[in-house]
Amino acid sequence: MTSCVAKEPIKKIAIFGGTHGNELTGVFLVTHWLRNGTEVHRAGLDVKPFITNPRAVEKCTRYIDCDLNRVFDLENLSKEMSEDLPYEVRRAQEINHLFGPKNSDDAYDLVFDLHNTTSNMGCTLILEDSRNDFLIQMFHYIKTCMAPLPCSVYLIEHPSLKY
Numbered sequence: 001m002t003s004c005v006a007k008e009p010i011k012k013i014a015i016f017g018g019t020h021g022n023e024l025t026g027v028f029l030v031t032h033w034l035r036n037g038t039e040v041h042r043a044g045l046d047v048k049p050f051i052t053n054p055r056a057v058e059k060c061t062r063y064i065d066c067d068l069n070r071v072f073d074l075e076n077l078s079k080e081m082s083e084d085l086p087y088e089v090r091r092a093q094e095i096n097h098l099f100g101p102k103n104s105d106d107a108y109d110l111v112f113d114l115h116n117t118t119s120n121m122g123c124t125l126i127l128e129d130s131r132n133d134f135l136i137q138m139f140h141y142i143k144t145c146m147a148p149l150p151c152s153v154y155l156i157e158h159p160s161l162k163y
Helices: 024-035 054-059 087-099 133-146
Strands: 012-017 046-051 110-113 123-127 151-155
Touching: 012 024, 024 046, 046 087, 123 133, 133 151
Parallel strands: 012 046, 012 110, 123 151
Antiparallel strands: none
């Protein structure tokens, strides 16, 4: 059995809202926390609320050129920055620079990407790795804090898909 204790302490957390500009719950929460971060502030932690796709938020549309969630792969992140790139690819590179680079020692320890849907899912946490003890414990903590309200955990575990 593996330990449930993180190898290194969590020091930097990002909270993203507006990855899809028409998903307004995350936009509302991040905007609220940018104005008054006392709800998310914790001693010893750097918590950074951040609007990820401001142009799409402004237009209240899912995206401008392409889905921001689908361009955080190494191929797009390593492209040379130019005005010819789709807006969301350039934005992914900016976000990777601010909160990464991905898989580096400077990267944020944890990113919460807040989404909502028109489906009647209630509170749902999406887990991509059932072997990550830290995430399992964090999800358990969130579910406990939400009680008695339901909070489902949806496992999406696929070896070649990483968002």
